[in-house]
Amino acid sequence: MMRVLFVCLGNICRSPTAEGVLRARLADAGLDAQVEVDSCGIGHWHVGKGPDRRALEAAGQRGIDIGALRARVLDAADFRRFDYILAMDHDNLEAIEAQRPVDCPAHVGLFLAFAGRPDEAVPDPYFGGGEGFARVFELIEAASEGLVAELQEKLRDEPAVR
Numbered sequence: 001m002m003r004v005l006f007v008c009l010g011n012i013c014r015s016p017t018a019e020g021v022l023r024a025r026l027a028d029a030g031l032d033a034q035v036e037v038d039s040c041g042i043g044h045w046h047v048g049k050g051p052d053r054r055a056l057e058a059a060g061q062r063g064i065d066i067g068a069l070r071a072r073v074l075d076a077a078d079f080r081r082f083d084y085i086l087a088m089d090h091d092n093l094e095a096i097e098a099q100r101p102v103d104c105p106a107h108v109g110l111f112l113a114f115a116g117r118p119d120e121a122v123p124d125p126y127f128g129g130g131e132g133f134a135r136v137f138e139l140i141e142a143a144s145e146g147l148v149a150e151l152q153e154k155l156r157d158e159p160a161v162r
């Protein structure tokens with residue numbers, strides 16, 4: 001079993017999109033029972049709310065329904081639970097690192113590293129137009145592909161149920 005947590009600022013645009021896309025790609029790869037996926041934010045403004053309408057539309061147009069997701073913030077238990085804690089941008093990464101316990105064994109880093117873009121951010125689309133959400137989706141698709149490949153590799157030798 002592996003556990004992946006996506007982190008953005010508000011948990012209503014980028015990280016819920018990443019959660020929806022990764023879940024779909026894991027299901028395509030037959031790995032959905034072996035990988036738990038979740039998302040959260042750094043800021044508290046939208047806690048309890050569903051994804052931004054523009055994120056819902058961008059995902060829906062590509063066959064991914066993220067309508068049931070609800071925003072929450074990163075908390076101390078996340079550092080014990082997740083194997084991968086993946087930030088959408090450098091500010092998110094800095095906030096995660098500031099809260100990270102010294103003995104936390106998780107891989108903490110930028111999500112786009114899995115798209116071969118090691119120092120790039122998924123740009124915050126919140127104050128922009130719809131085209132920003134299309135770009136977010138594209139970047140997330142590319143990184144999800146790389147992440148599924150890595151998870152597949154890591155899970156290869158693990159039994160399906162333990």
Ligand code: 4NP
Pocket residue numbers: 008009010011012013014015045124125126
């Ligand atoms: P997200 O986008 O971090 O991708 O969910 C944002 C959502 C809300 C805000 C900023 C970014 N905000 O300032 O409320």
